[in-house]
Amino acid sequence: MKRRTRLLTSAVALVAATGLLLTGCTTDKLAEQYRAGTGQNYIAGDGTVSEFAAANRGAAISFTGKTGEGETVSSKQYAGKVLVVNFWYAGCPPCRVEAPDLEKLYQKYKGSGVDFLGVNIYDSAATSASFGDEKGITYPSVLDRDTGSVLLAFSKTVPPKATPTTLVIDKKGRVAARILGAIPDRSILDTLISDTLAETD
Numbered sequence: 001m002k003r004r005t006r007l008l009t010s011a012v013a014l015v016a017a018t019g020l021l022l023t024g025c026t027t028d029k030l031a032e033q034y035r036a037g038t039g040q041n042y043i044a045g046d047g048t049v050s051e052f053a054a055a056n057r058g059a060a061i062s063f064t065g066k067t068g069e070g071e072t073v074s075s076k077q078y079a080g081k082v083l084v085v086n087f088w089y090a091g092c093p094p095c096r097v098e099a100p101d102l103e104k105l106y107q108k109y110k111g112s113g114v115d116f117l118g119v120n121i122y123d124s125a126a127t128s129a130s131f132g133d134e135k136g137i138t139y140p141s142v143l144d145r146d147t148g149s150v151l152l153a154f155s156k157t158v159p160p161k162a163t164p165t166t167l168v169i170d171k172k173g174r175v176a177a178r179i180l181g182a183i184p185d186r187s188i189l190d191t192l193i194s195d196t197l198a199e200t201d
Contacts, residue, residue, distance in 0.1 A: 046181055047180065048180045048181070049179050049184070051195075052178075061169065062076075065142030065147075066142060068128050071140070073142050078115055079171075080171050082170060082193060083115050083169040083173075084114065084116045085154070085169060086119065086165075086167075087158060088118055088120060088163065088164045089123050090123050098166075099131075099135040103137050103138065106138065107138075117140060118142070119144050119150045119151065121151055164182060165181075166178070166179040166189065169196075170199060177195075
């Protein structure tokens, strides 16, 4: 499998996160602890960014989940679009740091053949909704705590303890790129999305 892999150190990620001047995070203690590198017994992804060659992406990923509002979300509704899938939960410090960047990219690509979907792996509907209100997140999230069905569908790509993990899914429903851990810089995910959107095969 052809892969271009860049190992990003935690120091680089911290500098990038600070330099982006994320709004809404200045009073967030969990986010501040993450930026300070204190850990707080939290285990995250290692910051690896991977891109997968179109010819070697395997089969399309099929999944179904429900949002906190009870709406069913299925991979079928994203057919022909690029989909950014972010695995998260409210108590995850790097999830809190990267949330504004995800929303900014969602707004940038909205209506251009790119969609975003959160997958909340731990929280109740109320906690998930509260996080969305606090961070200004407007794209939907499915709640995967009880069934784990969405995480299971991506199990070959998403390690169970690497939270957050962000995937870029191509127009055929295959994983084109993966970020294990917090997005080190918004421009990196931006490039992954635009590259996948530009694909014609």
